[in-house]
Every structure is written in structure tokens, then in C-alpha cells.
Amino acid sequence: MTANGIEDLPLAQVLIVGGNRGIGLGFVRRLLQASGLERLYATYRSQPSPDLLALASAHPDRLSLVQMDITDEAQIAAAMAQIQSQTGCLDLVLYCVGFLHEGTIQPEKSLQQVEAEPLLRYFQVNSIGAVLVAKQVLPLLKQSQRSLLACISAKIGSIGDNQTGGWYGYRASKAALNMLMRTTAIEYGRKSPKTRVVLLHPGTTDTGLSQPFQRSVPPDKLFSVERTVNQLLEVLAHLPPDSSGQFFSWDGSPLPW
Numbered sequence: 412m413t414a415n416g417i418e419d420l421p422l423a424q425v426l427i428v429g430g431n432r433g434i435g436l437g438f439v440r441r442l443l444q445a446s447g448l449e450r451l452y453a454t455y456r457s458q459p460s461p462d463l464l465a466l467a468s469a470h471p472d473r474l475s476l477v478q479m480d481i482t483d484e485a486q487i488a489a490a491m492a493q494i495q496s497q498t499g500c501l502d503l504v505l506y507c508v509g510f511l512h513e514g515t516i517q518p519e520k521s522l523q524q525v526e527a528e529p530l531l532r533y534f535q536v537n538s539i540g541a542v543l544v545a546k547q548v549l550p551l552l553k554q555s556q557r558s559l560l561a562c563i564s565a566k567i568g569s570i571g572d573n574q575t576g577g578w579y580g581y582r583a584s585k586a587a588l589n590m591l592m593r594t595t596a597i598e599y600g601r602k603s604p605k606t607r608v609v610l611l612h613p614g615t616t617d618t619g620l621s622q623p624f625q626r627s628v629p630p631d632k633l634f635s636v637e638r639t640v641n642q643l644l645e646v647l648a649h650l651p652p653d654s655s656g657q658f659f660s661w662d663g664s665p666l667p668w
């Protein structure tokens with residue numbers, strides 16, 4: 412599958428936050444094929460993966476790797492300063508960071524499993540990192556004639572859609588992400604009116620994040636990274652007017668908060 416209309420996206424200067432693996436790495440790989448791309452900055456938390464390093468050595472003129480742990484605002488600011496020193500402007504920022512399981516943290520099946528420390532970690536990585544990036548990247552997005560900040564959320568973070576319960580920390584952190592970015596979209600509307608801010612649900616995608624939970628997913632509902640990336644780029648290329656501050660699914664349909 413290919414993404415139709417992707418060349419209509421503002422693609423000259425692109426930043427992928429969380430470009431080291433999974434969906435973020437898929438965006439890096441795909442956008443390096445786009446003819447309108449001049450420079451792509453891809454972030455990794457501490458060590459670039461072999462796949463990201465291979466892309467960087469194959470595309471030295473177009474791909475720059477930037478270290479950034481989004482739990483440390485000083486690192487976010489340093490990464491933005493590094494980008495600022497190379498380009499005055501960003502046209503497209505895709506925020507792809509997130510976790511569902513990490514070390515001993517597993518999604519909670521019942522209230523008995525809910526604990527403060529894992530909850531804080533979910534909020535730190537899945538919610539707070541994105542709004543700190545939105546804060547630090549505003550001066551770069553503002554310089555573009557037409558820019559886009561898209562954050563990967565999850566339908567499971569929809570409060571209105573929650574029929575099955577469970578996964579307290581992941582759900583709540585994605586709901587918080589949605590509120591933080593909706594609020595960001597309103598402020599960007601005043602301070603950077605040419606920037607649209609949207610949230611995207613990628614659909615269940617075959618990455619390390621979903622891997623332990625894939626057994627219950629019907630094969631036609633488990634997307635390859637390539638498929639998800641193309642679907643999400645197509646959604647971004649065809650965003651309706653007044654879409655800033657909205658939450659969209661992988662097929663372009665709006666999702667309830």
C-alpha cells in the first residue's frame with residue numbers, strides 16, 4: 412500500500428521524535444523516500460538502533476540523528492538548539508514516543524495491580540514528554556509557512572470509547588496526552604496559527620509495544636509498520652479544515668475524547 416497525497420504534506424524539514432524503533436522508525440524510512448524532503452531529524456533515547464544507524468549512513472545528506480530522552484526537558488531543549496543551529500524552521504513534527512510495558516511495568520488487569528510508581532512512569536513518558544516537546548518546538552514550527560505537529564495517541568485513551576476497562580496507566584496517560592495536546596492546539600492557534608496540532612490512533616501495529624498482546628488480535632486487525640505509516644500519512648495529507656486539536660483514527664475517522 413502507498414500513501415496518496417503525501418507530497419502535499421509540508422515535508423521539507425521534518426522531526427520524528429522516537430524514530431529509533433517501531434512506528435517512528437517506519438516514518439523515518441518512509442519519509443526518506445519522499446521527494447520533497449530536505450532534512451529529517453530522528454531522535455533516539457540513548458543509543459541509536461542498528462536500523463536507524465544504517466539509514467543514517469545510507470542518507471548522510473538528509474538524515475540527522477539527535478539524542479533526546481523526553482523525560483528530561485534539558486535534553487529536549489538541547490536537541491531543539493541543535494536543530495535550530497542547522498535549520499531555522501520545522502514543517503512536520505511527528506511525536507511517536509510511548510510505552511505500554513517496560514521492565515517490570517506491565518499493563519494492569521485489575522485495581523489490585525495499580526501502583527503509584529508505574530502510573531507516574533506512564534504519565535511521564537506517554538503524556539508529559541509530548542507537551543514538553545510541544546513547548547520547546549514552537550519557535551521552530553512557527554517559522555514554517557504551513558506546519559503540522561502530530562502525536563501518536565491510542566484509541567484506548569478515549570474515555571467515551573472505554574467499554575472494557577483495564578490497562579489503567581496506559582489508558583489514563585493517553586487520555587492526558589489528548590487533553591495536553593488539545594490545549595496545546597488552542598495556544599498554538601494564537602501563537603503559531605499556521606501550525607495544526609493533531610492526535611492520531613495508529614491501529615494495532617506489529618511492533619515491540621504490541622508484541623506480547625498480539626495473540627488476541629485477528630490477523631486482519633494487526634497492521635505492519637509500513638501499512639500504519641502509509642495510513643497515517645494519508646490521514647495527515649487529507650486533514651479536514653479546522654482539524655487542529657482533533658483526534659483521528661488510522662482511517663481518518665474522528666474519535667471521541
Ligand SMILES: NC(=O)c1ccc[n+]([C@@H]2O[C@H](COP(=O)([O-])OP(=O)(O)OC[C@H]3O[C@@H](n4cnc5c(N)ncnc54)[C@H](OP(=O)(O)O)[C@@H]3O)[C@@H](O)[C@H]2O)c1
Pocket residue numbers: 429430431432433434435454455456457458479480481482507508509510511536563564565566612613614615616617618619620621
Ligand atoms: N503498536 C501499537 O499497536 C500501538 C497502538 C496504539 C498506539 N500506539 C502508540 O504508537 C506510538 C509508537 O509505538 P510503537 O508501537 O512504535 O512502540 P515501540 O516500537 O515500543 O517504540 C517506542 C518508541 O518510543 C521511544 N521511547 C520510549 N521511551 C522513551 C523516552 N523516555 N525518551 C525517548 N524516547 C522514548 C523509543 O525510543 P528508544 O528506542 O530510543 O528507546 C521508541 O522509539 C506510542 O505512542 C504508542 O503508545 C502503538
